[in-house]
Amino acid sequence: MxxxxxxxxxxxxxxxxxxxxxxxxxxxxxxxxxxxxxxxxxxxxxxxxxxxxxxxxxxPFNDMLHGRIVTFQILLKDEPGGLSSVLRIFAQSGGNILTINQTIPVNGCAAVTIGAETSGLQTSLEELLEQVQSQQAVLRCEILAG
Structure with missing residues (x-):
């Protein structure tokens, strides 16, 4: 072994x-x-x-995650269209969302966990994170596991 x-x-x-x-x-x-x-x-x-x-x-870090299931944790402001804007970025980048779990908002924020398969990404993982982070409703976005 x-x-x-x-x-x-x-x-x-x-x-x-x-x-x-x-x-x-x-x-x-x-x-x-x-x-x-x-x-x-x-x-x-x-x-x-x-x-x-x-x-x-x-x-390279991005290559390690390519073709794998990656778990993203996102902290969103509780506002209309916040999650929708994040999901649109995943769709446009070629990420295949497998699971979405959102907590009930507390103090104006909700935690969202997204499991996505990354083999179809048309951008780098770093670019995807930057695009998600740039959304007005996103307070934080990070990779939990990959």
């Missing part, structure tokens, strides 16, 4: 440069800009052995 992996979310600027280069090499391969690991590693300035050492451990 293998050891259960531990994961951390770390701001990219705090990572050692080799991790960023591995992520870029993976992107080059996935987009077809290069067709071999050797070319990808050479283009970003790392060895093939460094690429293979870290390729399974380095994954």
């Amino acid at each position: 293998g050891k259960t992996p531990n994961y951390f979310i770390v701001e990219a600027s705090a990572l050692p440069e080799v991790f960023l280069k591995v992520a870029e090499a993976k992107r080059l391969l996935e987009t077809g800009e290069v067709d071999t690991v050797n070319l990808a590693a050479r283009r970003v300035g790392i060895s093939r052995s460094a690429f293979y050492k870290y390729k399974d451990a380095v994954q």
Whole structure:
């Protein structure tokens, strides 16, 4: 039996440069800009052995959540059309909403939990969060699980 992996979310600027280069090499391969690991590693300035050492451990946050069910928690002002504006953003972005749970408003606010499948997103997860957060009725939007 293998050891259960531990994961951390770390701001990219705090990572050692080799991790960023591995992520870029993976992107080059996935987009077809290069067709071999050797070319990808050479283009970003790392060895093939460094690429293979870290390729399974380095994954951009958005890629980790792509194709998965992600749970969003949103705090909404209790005003007409608030939830509707949030749902419209999900629909326009290509997110497939699976569940919606809204609490009864207390002190003018309601908590909404949305479970969505993200494989059809046409924007990044970060852009989706920004668009939801920018709605007048939204006080807070965050990812609970993914």
